[in-house]
Amino acid sequence: MTPPSPSSVPAAPPAAAAVTIDGRAVPFRPGQTVIQAAHAVGIDVPHYCYHPGLSVAGNCRICMVEVEGSSKPQIACKLPCAEGLKIRTQSPLALEARAGVMEMLLVNHPLDCPICDQAGECHLQEYSFAFGQGATRATTEKTHLPKNVPFGAKVVYDAERCIKCTLCVRFVDEIAGTHELAMGGRSDQEIVIMTAKGEFTTPYAMNIIDLCPVGALTSRDFRFKSRLWFMDFTPTLCTGCARGCNVTLGARTGRLMRLEPRFNAEVNRWWMCDPGRLGYGHVNSATRLTAPRVKQPDGSWVEVTVEAALAFAGALLRAARMSGGGMSGGGMSGGGGDVLCDGNLALEELQLAKDLAAALKGQARFAAAVGKDGDSLLIVNEKGANAKGAEALGLARQSAPAPALVLLVEEHDNVGKALRDGSGAKVVFASDATHVPASAEVAFPLPTFAEKDGWLVNVDGHVQALRRSPQTGPQGLTSAVELLDELLTELASPRGGRGLSDVRAELRSLPALAALIWTAVEAPAPAEATT
Amino acid sequence: MTTPATRRTPETKVLSLNFGVPDSWTLKVVRERGAYQALEKALKTMTPEQVTAEVKTSRLRGRGGAGFPAGVKWGFVPKSSPKTKYVVCNADESEPGTFKDRYLMELDPHLVLEGCLLAAYAVGASVIYIYVRGEYPLSIARLEGAMAEARAAGLVGANILGSSFSCEAWVHPGAGAYICGEETGMLESLEGKRGHPRIKPPFPAVEGAFASPTLINNVETLAHVPWIVTNGGAAFAKQGIPPDPANPRAVGSSGTKLMGVSGPVRTPGVWEFEFGITLRELIYGYGGGPLPGRTIKAVIPGGISMPVLTDAELDVKMGFDELAKAGSGLGTACAIVMDDTCDMVKACINIAHFFADESCGQCTPCREGCHWLEKIYKRIDAGQGTLADLDLLASLFGNIEGRTICALADAAVWPLRSILKKFRPEFEARLARPVTAVAGQAVMS
Secondary structure (H helix, E strand, O other), rough: OOOOOOOOOOOOOOOOEEEEOEEEEEEOOOOOOOHHHHHOOOOOOOOOOOOOOOOOOOOOOOOEEEEOOOOOOOOOOOOOOOOOOOEOOOOHHHHHHHHHHHHHHHHHHOOOOOOOOOOOOOOOHHHHHHHHOOOOOOOOOOOOOOOOEEOOOOOEEEEOEEEEEEHHHHHHHHOOOOOOOEEEEOOHEEEEEEEOOOOOOOOOHHHHHHHHOOOOEOOOOOOOOOOOHHHHHEEEEEOOOOOOOOEEEEEOOOEEEEEEOOOOOOEEEOOOOOOHHOOOOOOOOOOOOOOOOOEEEOOOEEOOOOOHHHHHHHHHHHHHHHHHHHHHHOOOOOOOEEEEEEEEOOOOHHHHHHOOOOOOHOEEEEEOOOOOOOOOOOOOOOOOOOOOHHHHOOOEEEEOOOOOOEEEEEEOOOOHHHHHHHHOOEEEEEHHHHOOOOOOOOOEEEEHHOOOOEEEOOOEEEEEEEOOOOOOOOOOOOOOHHHHHHHHHOOOOOOOOOOHHHHHHHHHOOOOOOOOEHHHHHHOOOOOOOO | OOOOOOOOOOOOOOOOOEEEEEEEOOHHHHHHOOOHHHHHHHHHHHOOHHHHHHHHHHEEEEOOOOOEEEEHHHHHOOOOOOOOOEEEEEEEEOOOOOOOHHHHHHHEEEEEEEEHHHHHHHHHHEEEEEEOOOOOHHHHHHHHHHHHHHHHHOOOOOOOOHHOOOOOEEEOOOOOOOOOOOOOHEEEEEHHOOOOOOOOOOOOOOOOHHHOEEEEEEEHHHHHHHHHHHOOOOHHHEEEEEOOOOOOOOOOEEEEEEEEEEEEEOEEEEEEEEEEEEEHHHHHOOOOOOOOOEEEEEEEOOOOOOOEEHHHHHOOOOOHHHHHHHOOOOOOOEEEEEOOOOHHHHHHHHHHHHHHHHHHHHHHHHHHHHHHHHHHHHHHHOOOOOOOOHHHHHHHHHHOOOOOOOOOOHHHHHHHHHHHOOOOHHOOOOOOOOOOOOOEOOOOO
16 A cells, blocks of 8 residues: 655545445455455355365355346356445345355255264355254255265265365366366266276375365365364464475364364465375374483383483483593594484474584584475475574584484484484484484483474475464473473573573574564464364 | 137248258259358458348347347457357257257258358358257258368368358267257367356357357357348348337347247147247147147247246237247247146146256256256145145245356246246145135145
8 A cells, every 4th residue: 555645746546446345345456356355355255166266166156145236146256346336245135045045055965964074164054054044945855976985095075965066176177287076967966076096196185175165075084083173273384394384283182183274375375285184193193202211221211200301311411511522432423412403393492402512512403304296386395394494593404324412303204213323312302202212311202393382494484383282292291492491501501591482582683594584473373274 | 629710921931941852951952042152242242240230230139049139249259369269050959849950950051051151251260160969960960961062162161162261160969968058058068078057258259169259159040141141131120020119128020930839739840930920820820729629728939948828828929029028938939839638737847857957067056956846846746745835936936046157047947937827726736735726725634
């Protein structure tokens, strides 16, 4: 918006083009449809088949609005905005048209909400409450269609619940570009069919589950596992690769139940990949480290308190620092005080790891896997969710085994077995017991991405926030930031004694990070996302 | 019972001039009778704009059912376009009770082709597709034969008749869907996709086949064009019903029209008349009236998609504006007759089933609603309906009509609504608790 200039010629500035919606002047940009203009100012026009990221199909008809001068209601999703257009979304005609569509959608719908995974986030339910009729007039026999149809290994289709909005078909045509789905049959026998044999070739197929406004497409992974109203939802990030797709994490009773994409115009728009969505197994692993443990002389592990473990680790690290390179001969030559970090660690954790390495007279490095599955949509080959952040902080990348004293390993095989075992690390932070190398003397449980607050830098330099899901993972874990800070104190480092906010303030002032894009973490936390 | 004495206005044979001539589908026969002279005249003496102007002057209205002025439609096609322009002849004649285009394609395919070529010349199209209903194998064969002959004679292809006008022509058979007669559903089908009608705008004249400017006209509309080019638009406009100067919306019905009658009449068939004969004349005079001992109960004037008229309403003139004023529509001008043995509830099941089955499945109100209608009619027919079902039907008509992308849903509602309105006592008598006609209330059983 250009501020008015008092010195300019006193001609009336050209009024912004506007349509009138429910008596309110709503500005629009050329090419915008009525539904876009309405949504932009928070006027809710209901919709099933419309999606801002896909082409307009105009088939569900729920978005019909009254247009002044037209006896027939028009679909807002296809109606271009034009100066002077007068729209009513709440007039008797609009409401009657909407109720008529709602009724039609339910004539053959099985109404099996009690066993449907979509219940609680179903647009059919929501719009039924809002615009539907209390009593049914549909007392004729319902049409029966295929149910429990596998669409590949990850998606299940129910044609009776399906409202034939074609969002899924348009997604595989327009976004994935793989065309595995099509509409088949006609009239009330019309169903979605899978044209490819057996499996999707796109790694983005599960987005059709989120797109589906009803319970027709459900996730093989999530279905029948939890009612939505027993879960809590946290807006956070996927750490499957360096894209940093924004996700909504759904959790229940200590378990991560599902990840779903959350809109971010700059990063992932509405989508995420299937490997990222399903790559949360380590969070729910049965072999998670839940308490610090110390190795006994006989090689067995004993769980100890955090304080005891810190004291033990502190003593171990102090001894190592004293001996310096004196540990040579034991296969530890060089890197005696080095810290090897997982490329998924957050900026705050890496900053403290750097301090720890400095206190140990060593270097901090990071390791991250590199894939070959990068594509032009979202997936990138860089698997270190914060590799860019680690590099910005000056950490060198390690790809061959090298000694280190401290090892922080989280997930996703960024620090593979060769590097873990090759480090000979004595002090280990790991989310899972299976990642603790045989050389370890003390092991601390490391929260995964789902259980911590932290900043990650994505492949394009966006700083984005991980947020802790209160229900996920072992309860009561001490954050890595806290543990590392305590170790700095143990080592009598002047850098000890900082909390998360101190570290964050420090990061914000680092010249090395100034070039990153900070808008995402400056914005307030997004409200709980819905599909 | 005696058949009412009925006038028989003579036929005016323009389109049907060659019907009945032996081998009228061959180039040799029809060329001696004047075929392609209009094309030659246009290519040698007229500009494309002049051809369009003659069609505008003729006030020719589309013969596919909607009656849109053809010349106006031609004018919508952009003059210059970087893309190939197309003419698509809508020969997917799948409206129930309608068989007029079939006569043209089987008996005078060269007339259809010449009309297509003239339209292509007028709008600057270089490709013609004739989209023929798949269930018309003889039409397909005759059109393909005509195209091959015309191509060999230099009437189709490069530099037609030695002019700078080049145009290819192809027959595209449909695969058996009523909806592919809807012009945008047809375009989708032509492009190899499902016949799902498109949301308009953009209209096909601007963005039609293969996202290029496309003129779509019915077979009969295009078959009129050679006569108009030969004799002039003004001569065509003199025929038929003139515009009503008092009513700017009544633009008249010029020229001749193939009109048909089917159903329980003595002599069903197709004839050609100037607009202006009455529906009664068509049915009684040419169709021969009802079978012995029967009376006519209801007539759909054109196809199945228009409201019914009763025997008492048959004195209406066969014209676009006249039938609209009478609460129905000309449609395809092929009347379906129902006599006194026709069960109107069963007729509604038949109509509703047709539209339910032919709904493409795209829009919610049509996909779900047409089947719902059919199920309700079946329930009434089975003696299980209630008075509330009749209100439900009326309410559903309103929820289906005008709520969809294309007009198929409207076409389903119009005949059904009119039948319920005009024959309501028949429905009431079939309910689980029949309503007495006198009291208008449910009889307690």
